[in-house]
Amino acid sequence: MNGIHDMGGMHGLGEIGYKESAPGYDEPWEVRLFALVQAMRTGGLRAYIEGIPAPDYLRMGYYERWYTALITRIIERGSVTLAEVDSGRADPASAKATPALTPEIARDLLSRSTKTEQDIELAPRFHVGDSVRGRNMNPATHTRMPRYTRGKTGVVERDRGVFDLPDIEQTSAEPKPQHVYLIRYAGRELWGEEAPPNDSLYIDMWEDYLEPA
Amino acid sequence: MSQPSSDHAQDHTDVPSDPALRVKALESLLVEKGLVDPEALDVLVDTYENRVGPRNGAQVVARAWVDPAYKQRLLEDGTAAIAESGYSGGQGEKLTVVENMSSVHNVIVCTLCSCYPWPVLGLPPTWYKSFAYRSRTVIDPRGVLSELGLDLPKDIEVRVWDSNAASRYFVLPERPDGTESMSETDLATLVTRDSMIGVAMVASPTVGGVS
Numbered sequence A: 001m002n003g004i005h006d007m008g009g010m011h012g013l014g015e016i017g018y019k020e021s022a023p024g025y026d027e028p029w030e031v032r033l034f035a036l037v038q039a040m041r042t043g044g045l046r047a048y049i050e051g052i053p054a055p056d057y058l059r060m061g062y063y064e065r066w067y068t069a070l071i072t073r074i075i076e077r078g079s080v081t082l083a084e085v086d087s088g089r090a091d092p093a094s095a096k097a098t099p100a101l102t103p104e105i106a107r108d109l110l111s112r113s114t115k116t117e118q119d120i121e122l123a124p125r126f127h128v129g130d131s132v133r134g135r136n137m138n139p140a141t142h143t144r145m146p147r148y149t150r151g152k153t154g155v156v157e158r159d160r161g162v163f164d165l166p167d168i169e170q171t172s173a174e175p176k177p178q179h180v181y182l183i184r185y186a187g188r189e190l191w192g193e194e195a196p197p198n199d200s201l202y203i204d205m206w207e208d209y210l211e212p213a
Numbered sequence B: 001m002s003q004p005s006s007d008h009a010q011d012h013t014d015v016p017s018d019p020a021l022r023v024k025a026l027e028s029l030l031v032e033k034g035l036v037d038p039e040a041l042d043v044l045v046d047t048y049e050n051r052v053g054p055r056n057g058a059q060v061v062a063r064a065w066v067d068p069a070y071k072q073r074l075l076e077d078g079t080a081a082i083a084e085s086g087y088s089g090g091q092g093e094k095l096t097v098v099e100n101m102s103s104v105h106n107v108i109v110c111t112l113c114s115c116y117p118w119p120v121l122g123l124p125p126t127w128y129k130s131f132a133y134r135s136r137t138v139i140d141p142r143g144v145l146s147e148l149g150l151d152l153p154k155d156i157e158v159r160v161w162d163s164n165a166a167s168r169y170f171v172l173p174e175r176p177d178g179t180e181s182m183s184e185t186d187l188a189t190l191v192t193r194d195s196m197i198g199v200a201m202v203a204s205p206t207v208g209g210v211s
Helices: A026-038 A046-050 A054-059 A062-076 A082-087 A104-110 A187-191 B006-011 B019-031 B038-051 B054-066 B068-076 B078-084 B131-139 B141-147 B184-190 B192-199
Strands: A131-135 A153-164 A179-188 A201-205 A210-212 B093-100 B104-109 B157-162 B168-172
Touching: A026 A046, A026 A062, A026 A082, A026 B038, A046 A201, A054 A179, A062 A082, A062 B068, A082 A153, A104 B038, A104 B104, A104 B192, A153 A201, A179 A187, A210 B078, B006 B093, B054 B068, B054 B192, B068 B093, B068 B157, B068 B168, B078 B093, B093 B157, B093 B192, B104 B131, B104 B141, B104 B168, B131 B141, B131 B192, B168 B192
Parallel strands: A201 B157, B093 B168, B104 B157
Antiparallel strands: A131 A153, A131 A210, A153 A179, A179 A201
């Protein structure tokens, strides 16, 4: 979606607030929340974060957006009700669930990677060295194709293998495994003549995002 | 597409007056309902707080500096080489290592959200997730780096890596001068998290420092 989250190339979004050696979190509750998200095994929450209205998205802190996305998701799937979240108390009539994440699985999660690459033989549409152009697409739903790549021409640097298209991962559509390519864009192609001539940007693109240039 | 329904989103867009209390309340509710096992939660918290972090990445970098065969494996298949050093798991499923050289400088960003190589760097710092870093790093990497204290000469090629997809990126910084006699263990103490994101260089050890 053409949401506020797709902010690559925008100006005027405040300060970076850089601090050398800043930690990955500022408050203990932030880590706690992140652990809750993992423990609830909600699947991807990106679409829920991206669905937060722009004025709220900009006002909230990073972990507040996760909090909102988590609540929205677990209410939607029926794990809790809004009334329970608001009161902080379980509805006495509700059945007791079995935790999705046991300590054993939690430990295992951290020692073993979940392979997202698909072992599927698919003929690639593009090859290393091909010139490709980002398609002009404007889905109102989740995509990993940033706006700044649309209509821009780059070169295939590497074939990453086959991955499911994330654009449909939260729909009921059939999975759409396809090749993902590492694309190199010249800085000047993306940002014009003002960009330094040698600079470039690398990004992974699913096959559906590209057309021959 | 399961967009969050706007009524729920709006109900919860009020910034909690005390987020710590709101999260604590949510945790209690989820535990009470049997949805979350507190012990599993503790395992995850311990991981984020203590087990993943830039010290892991620093070990990988130091090993690559002293072991050319390891470095080659690292650049060819980051996931496998980093797993070989004992680090894998969530958000590290596909790790690509990019090498800084005298002629090339790499910097990592995630414009869409906050993708980051957790097993080797831990959770991303707040500034990495700031709107300004996310928006500006792709269009003006040199300006951003300069603001963060790293001025790059014009003849150095800058490569920006936008981690939007399955791959997570990790910068192998240049080994600084004056470290020829240092051990792998001592070298690891020089490597900063920010140098592995690509917003800083690894500084030479100061006189009287680590030797």
